[in-house]
Amino acid sequence: MSVSEIVAQLGQRLKQARLNADLTQEDIAAMTGLSRKVIIRAEKGKANLETLVAILIALGLEKQLDLFIPALPPSPVQMAKRKAAKRQRASGKRVVKPDTSSPW
Known part of the structure; x- marks a missing residue:
């Protein structure tokens, strides 16, 4: 299938589920806060994920x-990558102050 x-097909299934629940497109629009036009588009398979959910x-x-x-x-x-990336202890690197006692 393309x-x-x-x-x-998903749009048709949404429509059938709505009809099985004995709800109109206006009912679904009111329940979701979406417009009837958005519900119609969803039933044609043209909806974003938020609308679908x-x-x-x-x-x-x-x-x-x-x-x-x-x-x-x-x-x-x-899991192995996460575990390997998890820090187990400090690196031990310290900032070394320059030695000012040497003439060079």
């Missing part, structure tokens, strides 16, 4: 985001 086909919350579907993009733990490689 990107445009996927976002169009606001509509999902209004529909009571925000938990579906965990299925959409599950939270993943850091990989072992990332």
Whole structure:
């Protein structure tokens, strides 16, 4: 599937979820603080992430985001990099004052 086909399908799913909840576009607009025009665009697959999340919350579907993009733990490689980068002790570098007793 192309990107445009996927976002169009997501828009249709939003619309179907709204219809299943027996809500109008005006209802969703009022619940989210968005305009009806923004809701219409979202149902056509033309929405930004904030709009998508606001509509999902209004529909009571925000938990579906965990299925959409599950939270993943850091990989072992990332964990090793973080651990290696973590400072364990002071570097011990000190500012050395110049010796003024020597004529050179």
